[in-house]
Amino acid sequence: MEYEITPPEIAERRARQEKFVLLDVREVWERETAAITDSAFIPMGEIPARIQELDPDEHIIVYCHHGVRSMNVAYWLRQQGYEKAQSMSGGIDRWSREVDPAVARY
Numbered sequence: 001m002e003y004e005i006t007p008p009e010i011a012e013r014r015a016r017q018e019k020f021v022l023l024d025v026r027e028v029w030e031r032e033t034a035a036i037t038d039s040a041f042i043p044m045g046e047i048p049a050r051i052q053e054l055d056p057d058e059h060i061i062v063y064c065h066h067g068v069r070s071m072n073v074a075y076w077l078r079q080q081g082y083e084k085a086q087s088m089s090g091g092i093d094r095w096s097r098e099v100d101p102a103v104a105r106y
Contacts, residue, residue, distance in 0.1 A: 020059035
């Protein structure tokens with residue numbers, strides 16, 4: 001499984017109702033500014049303390065603002081045995097540009 005997945009690929013998977021967790025790892029103020037519907041939320045700094053909230057057998061797609069933090073989290077999760085962790089390339093900014101322009105850009 002690749003480390004990154006694109007926003008359009010995620011949108012297609014959602015349309016097919018595939019099962020996965022879309023995990024927002026941005027800060028609270030960022031989440032309040034813009035969010036993707038039905039995504040889980042654990043700020044990046046809280047992931048190690050809250051890892052038990054995530055199922056290592058599930059497909060977890062991590063997103064942030066531009067894709068840097070989410071890649072770090074996806075990489076770290078894989079190191080912890082979460083083999084199906086991926087990062088959304090380009091983050092919520094790319095999601096807004098390519099999938100859902102109703103999601104605010106900041």
